[in-house]
Amino acid sequence: MSAPSTDIAVIGWAQTPMVRHTDKSETQLLMDAITDALTPLGLQRADIDFTCLGSCDYITGQAFSFVSNLDAIGAWPPKRDSHVEMDGAWALYEAWLRLQEGDIDIAVVTGSGRSSTGDPALIYPMEMDPYFLAPLGADPLTFAALQARAVIAAGIADERRMAEVAVRARGTGDVESLLTEEFIRQPLRRHDVPPITDGAAAMVLATGERARQLVERPAYVTGFDHRTECHNPSFRALDDSPSTRIAAEAAGLGDAPVEVAELQAAFTHEELLLRSVLGLGDDVTVNASGGALKENPIMATGLCRVGYAADHIFGGGNRALAHATSGPCLQQNLVCILEGRS
Amino acid sequence: MTRFIESTITFPYKRSLGPVVGAFMTALTEKQILGIRCQDAVLVPPMEWDPSTGAELPHEFVEVGPAGTVESWTWVAVQSEQHPLDHPFAFALIRLDGATTPLLHAVDAGNPEAMSEGMRVAPRWRGTRAGRIDDIICFVPGESVETEGEDTGGAAEPVTRMDYLASITYRNPVPEAADRATEASREHRLLGLRCPDCGRVYAGGRGLCPVDAIELGPECEVDLPHKGTITNFAIVTPVQYPGQTETEPFVRAFVLLDDTDVIIPYSAVIELPADEVRVGQRVDAVWASPAEETEEGGGMGGSWGSLLGWIPNGEPDLDDPDLVNRIF
Numbered sequence: 303m304s305a306p307s308t309d310i311a312v313i314g315w316a317q318t319p320m321v322r323h324t325d326k327s328e329t330q331l332l333m334d335a336i337t338d339a340l341t342p343l344g345l346q347r348a349d350i351d352f353t354c355l356g357s358c359d360y361i362t363g364q365a366f367s368f369v370s371n372l373d374a375i376g377a378w379p380p381k382r383d384s385h386v387e388m389d390g391a392w393a394l395y396e397a398w399l400r401l402q403e404g405d406i407d408i409a410v411v412t413g414s415g416r417s418s419t420g421d422p423a424l425i426y427p428m429e430m431d432p433y434f435l436a437p438l439g440a441d442p443l444t445f446a447a448l449q450a451r452a453v454i455a456a457g458i459a460d461e462r463r464m465a466e467v468a469v470r471a472r473g474t475g476d477v478e479s480l481l482t483e484e485f486i487r488q489p490l491r492r493h494d495v496p497p498i499t500d501g502a503a504a505m506v507l508a509t510g511e512r513a514r515q516l517v518e519r520p521a522y523v524t525g526f527d528h529r530t531e532c533h534n535p536s537f538r539a540l541d542d543s544p545s546t547r548i549a550a551e552a553a554g555l556g557d558a559p560v561e562v563a564e565l566q567a568a569f570t571h572e573e574l575l576l577r578s579v580l581g582l583g584d585d586v587t588v589n590a591s592g593g594a595l596k597e598n599p600i601m602a603t604g605l606c607r608v609g610y611a612a613d614h615i616f617g618g619g620n621r622a623l624a625h626a627t628s629g630p631c632l633q634q635n636l637v638c639i640l641e642g643r644s
Numbered sequence: 645m646t647r648f649i650e651s652t653i654t655f656p657y658k659r660s661l662g663p664v665v666g667a668f669m670t671a672l673t674e675k676q677i678l679g680i681r682c683q684d685a686v687l688v689p690p691m692e693w694d695p696s697t698g699a700e701l702p703h704e705f706v707e708v709g710p711a712g713t714v715e716s717w718t719w720v721a722v723q724s725e726q727h728p729l730d731h732p733f734a735f736a737l738i739r740l741d742g743a744t745t746p747l748l749h750a751v752d753a754g755n756p757e758a759m760s761e762g763m764r765v766a767p768r769w770r771g772t773r774a775g776r777i778d779d780i781i782c783f784v785p786g787e788s789v790e791t792e793g794e795d796t797g798g799a800a801e802p803v804t805r806m807d808y809l810a811s812i813t814y815r816n817p818v819p820e821a822a823d824r825a826t827e828a829s830r831e832h833r834l835l836g837l838r839c840p841d842c843g844r845v846y847a848g849g850r851g852l853c854p855v856d857a858i859e860l861g862p863e864c865e866v867d868l869p870h871k872g873t874i875t876n877f878a879i880v881t882p883v884q885y886p887g888q889t890e891t892e893p894f895v896r897a898f899v900l901l902d903d904t905d906v907i908i909p910y911s912a913v914i915e916l917p918a919d920e921v922r923v924g925q926r927v928d929a930v931w932a933s934p935a936e937e938t939e940e941g942g943g944m945g946g947s948w949g950s951l952l953g954w955i956p957n958g959e960p961d962l963d964d965p966d967l968v969n970r971i972f
Binding site: 324325326327329330333336337347360362363372373374375376377378418419420421423424425427428432433434435436437438439440441443444447448451452484485486487488489490532534535536537 | 646651653657659661665669687688689691695696716717718719720721724725726727728735737745746747748749750756776777778806808810812813814815816817819850852854855856857858859
């Protein structure tokens with residue numbers, strides 16, 4: 303979807319420390335993230351017109367877990383609030399739509415998850431197709447490995463380039479020694495897969511004049527789209543990501559060059575596939591943040607991509623792309639274009 | 645030092661299968677694998693709708709396999725409790741003979757060197773089949789179909805439902821405020837937390853003020869009265885589900901504590917039969933005697949600790965029509 307007539311911009315964001323294991327509850331994480339996002343802007347919770355929280359009951363282990371997360375937004379007097387059982391990047395999409403109604407100015411969106419609460423390798427198979435996949439324990443590593451094999455076969459990736467992605471993302475290790483490691487799911491090695499991370503992020507959006515009053519250089523959302531593919535990877539071309547391509551076209555990626563791209567690539571081959579599908583050249587800085595390979599707070603990972611892309615604009619950049627994904631083998635993909643104005 | 649509590653949640657799903665998946669599952673009990681025709685293709689596993697257009701597909705089933713060709717695979721060196729085999733195996737995308745799309749399943753190949761793209765595999769069937777994808781235990785290298793154990797034959801009736809038991813173990817931090825409330829209950833104290841910003845008081849070990857979104861530490865603790873008024877109640881007729889221990893209708897009451905704005909929700913009542921409970925009834929807290937103390941606490945569980953519930957104290961009822969509105 304292209305830009306609405308009303309300007310809508312990201313004006314700030316914050317994330318908790320991203321750790322393997324936190325002692326804090328999800329609600330506590332959100333309290334910290336929201337406070338840290340609002341405070342530098344001189345805003346308080348009472349100034350928020352709309353909230354949308356992204357989280358997942360399956361990760362939390364509690365039905366309606368987002369209800370207790372409302373404690374972090376100070377929902378009294380009653381607020382306009384919504385929830386998506388998706389990454390916070392989709393909460394951002396909903397807030398962006400909501401602000402287009404034009405009657406409110408400020409929205410806060412969050413993504414939060416404590417992956418250490420359970421064993422992701424056992425939880426995610428239960429979220430797969432319940433008839434054909436869940437009963438087999440079809441897990442994320444298996445799907446990622448099968449997609450990696452397809453991407454390698456198509457010549458888009460190879461094990462060396464995948465290791466190079468890992469070294470660049472994490473800023474540690476060397477390619478030669480990584481390539482001598484054992485496979486954990488051939489063709490994936492340990493360095494090709496994401497860490498397990500606990501954490502939350504919160505982002506503040508504002509419309510037109512209000513955004514310009516609050517910050518010097520808002521990161522305007524000029525294009526935003528998300529598309530999904532068939533749920534069962536059996537029916538998809540695993541060496542392609544047509545939903546990413548369509549979302550990027552709809553968001554206006556082709557209208558002008560981007561300087562940076564933050565891609566939600568939890569596996570090394572996903573970054574190479576997404577770069578290829580999006581047609582990003584070497585002149586585009588990809589995942590300077592380290593991306594999901596460095597920190598992967600499930601349900602916040604995608605929102606953090608938008609956050610880092612916004613940081614580029616806040617710092618004087620002109621145009622940035624953020625991508626988020628959901629489901630096995632990049633099933634659903636979201637593309638958000640942010641721009642600064644002189 | 646934060647305490648963690650481990651809990652296992654199980655979801656016993658009963659899934660209806662519908663006309664397409666149901667036909668596939670019924671055929672599995674006959675050791676047949678069905679695809680569905682979709683334009684020029686044969687989709688396996690079958691879908692009700694064309695994945696590219698969403699159009700409903702006519703129920704034109706095609707038997708495929710039983711053998712097929714491995715299109716892609718990955719080796720599972722360390723299997724999980726959910727996996728179909730209790731030793732290392734391959735997950736593979738297998739294009740069954742006659743199918744256009746590949747089926748994900750396990751291949752029992754012994755070691756990764758035995759796996760290759762293009763290799764031929766055939767199903768190893770369970771002797772007794774329920775109409776589930778795991779009626780095929782796995783695939784094995786070669787063209788020969790196997791059956792494990794005595795073959796008890798196909799289903800007498802079409803398979804229309806599939807049971808799936810999801811079971812997940814979680815490890816969650818217990819907020820310090822919850823532990824402090826439980827500890828206080830051992831001394832028969834009902835602990836509240838007063839928000840320094842808005843003055844509201846919360847019971848039940850919630851360590852934060854949801855209105856001001858701030859954490860409430862030990863400095864906010866206050867002792868709450870042990871006397872109150874029933875504002876509302878429900879009489880629960882227990883439905884027997886796994887874990888339900890109640891067999892007779894029971895009361896859950898909401899109690900407004902005297903001189904406060906605090907509601908103790910969903911409380912047990914003591915020596916108060918279901919047909920005698922009333923809005924406005926005056927009640928006192930009942931605490932567990934040392935003999936009644938258990939690891940899980942009293943009748944109300946959680947941070948209520950040794951609080952068993954509420955007993956009528958003989959005082960005259962309060963007559964306030966607004967009481968009934970107070971459940972929070």
